Amino acid sequence: MQVTIPGDVKELVAKRGLKESDIVDVVNTAEKEKKYLKKGNDALAKKRIGDIMVYVMCDLSGKGTAVVKTAYSHKMNLGKVVNLMSESEWKTADGKPVSDGHIEVEYMTVRRNAPALVVPETGDAFLEEYLAVKTIAAAEGLFEKKRA
Amino acid sequence: MNNHYILSIVVRGKGISMGYEEMFPPIDKKWHSNANKRFASSFVDKQHDRIDVDSIILSNACVVCGYTIRDFYTKPDLGIACVAWASEMYDLLPVTHWFFSLPWINELGSTMQYKETLPPISTGPVISEPEEVDTKINVPDKETIKNGWSTKQFMTAYDYVAKNLPETLVPISYGFDLVGAAADLVGVENFIMWTFTEPEAAHKLVRKYVDTSILGAEVMADKFGSAMLTVGSVLANNDIFDDNAVEEYSVKSMYYYVSNCFKRGAGPQVFYHLCGNHQTDYTRFKENLLWSPFTVMHIGYSGRNAFPAAVLKETFQDKATVMVSVDTKLLIDPDPSKVYNNSRDQLLAGRDAKKGCILGTCCECPMYTIPGQMRALVKAARDFGTYGTW
Structure with a gap:
């Protein structure tokens, strides 16, 4: 899966203290395990990385490509x-x-x-x-x- | 003539909002620190001191500080200052609040009027026909809400607190009685009739009120970064509606309100206030409300009696902190043992609720609550609610 993170999303995730490598990891893990949610072309994946749960929402409308729309996390x-x-x-x-x-x-x-x-x-x-x-x-x- | 008296005359006579902070000695930091830890107990599973007491003190705070019920509502900054002072005096909550039962209807067309012994009420319905829900009731835009009358009242109170009593600040936004306030726009009797004859219009009216209230919460959250939500089911109770109607009109609206307020940055604290008789409809709230990590569930009455703490605990302790209640009319009954005994019984039945317990009153404590009866309430919390004693 090719993961693309647009510039504005890069800024957002940086503000939220998330690493781009972790975002790619979340997407690839979800794709490999087929464990994610779908709504239309949107997919929502999550993975526990260290002490936080990281979520990534992607647009899957391009074949073999995931365009990251947002990413966020929580500690609970x-x-x-x-x-x-x-x-x-x-x-x-x-x-x-x-x-x-x-x-x-x-x-x-x-x-x-x-x-x-x-x-x-x-x-x-x-x-x-x-x-x-x-x-x-x-x-x-x-x-x-x-x-x- | 001392300065306090002179200032009181200025405040009472001219309605000038100035220098209320000069009238109250500084908050007792030792008391506040302890009360703060106690208040957090129910939510962070770190038991401290005793079960807290929330008598839902509003205009009674002004009365016990020498002012009037009207003062409480016409001068929100004075009102909330009195709440802070009374809370310390009675050893209640370390946080302040100020509200009235009909926020946001002014922004939907109602004209508000002050009364000597009541919260602000509307001068009357603004519509009478079902089609007028579409033509005359319009959800304002956010800017209108921000600059509107209701927001001004709340901001007057909370700006005062932020400046003068910051340690007691928990900004609160009120949906309060989503069905009752919507009903006020057409008249309560008409609204009840509409639920039978014009349910579509009745639902639409409630939704418009709820959407307006959500904007109010968003404005509060924008300013303070978060906003506790207080939302209730008051008119929608078993004296008026059957369980299905309570669920359709009230429970679903409360879910919609809280969910959409969260989306706009309000929360995470939620106070669900079910005033009136919820003898059987209480079961409808359990699986159909939104539960955040900081939620309190409060139910006033079952029939004519205080809602049984054992039932409240059994039903809601897996969802939220429960607030058990003492019948408010006992607070104006000149027999403090009635308050004490009712408090004891409710505490014994509810104090070990899994997610914490608060001792409250079935609704706002009466405007002329007898101080000795308030003492009985708090004494019962000390005697039967001290952690480590049961």
Whole structure:
């Protein structure tokens, strides 16, 4: 898989402290293991790298090419499925349904719930970008300061 | 005539918003530090001191500081300063809040009026026919919300706190009662009728109100970097609606509100406030709300009684921190043992909730809450909610 990272996305991921090599790794690993989500031409992949979970969203409309649209990360560990809600617009790489729902997240020994995209068949979960960079990032900050 | 009295006269008589910080001694940092750790206890699994008490103190804070209910609402900066002072006095939360029940309807066309003993209310419905939801109710753009009346009230309060009481600042945006506020635009009785005869218009009206409220949260988050969300189901309760209608109109709207507020940078804290009678509809909230790592679930009543803490714990402890309640009318009953005993019973049933417990009141503590009864509430939290004693 040829991974292309446009200039504006390079700037964004640099601001978010992510390495381009890690982004390529996330995409290639997901492609190899066929473990990613799809919505139209978009694909969402994730991989734990060190202490953070790195996500990459790509446009797969070009054959054999993944054009990175965004990448983001969070520090929380993803845990068990809490509940499944309605079916989302996403599918697994092999076309199975993906639900909106909640999973347990763990950070600094605290376990709480967070909304996520959940694969009902496997319990695998993905956090969407807005949650990771806003809601969860803010929650991580509060946990680190031990305040609410 | 001392300076405090002179300043009070200026504040009361002229409505001049100046120098409230000069009227209150500085916050007790030792108290605040302890209260801060206590407040965090429920959310970070690091038990400290005792279960916290949130009596949802609003205009009562002004009353106990020598001002009026009207002062609380007409002068948000004074109001929130009084909340800070009362919170320290009663050993409540280390964070401040200020709100009223009908935000954002002014931006949808309502005219607001102040009352002596009530929060600001509208002068009346702005529409009466279903087709007017399309023609007369328009979701404003963000700039209009930013410069609108509701935002001005909240910013007056939170700018004051940011400047003078920064350690107590948790910016909050209020959807509050999504169904009730939307209903106010057409009149509550008409709205209830519409849910039977014009459900499409009723749904559309609620959605327009919710979309407006989401913009309010976005404006708050833009300014402060985040914004706790307080959203409730007040009109939508079992005295008015069956469980299906509560789910359709309220639960789904709350999910939509929180989800879209998160997308705009608000959160991560969420306070779900189910006021009124939620005897059977409470089950509909469990699997259909959005749960963030910092969520509190609060339910006021089951029938005419305080919602049982055991049921609240059993139902929601895997989802969120639970806030168990004492019947608010006991706070104006001249028998503090009733508050104490009700608090004890609710604490014993709810204090070991998996994700933490807070002791609260079923709704806002009454404007003329008796100080001794507030003491009974906090004393019960000390006597039956101190960590390590059970």
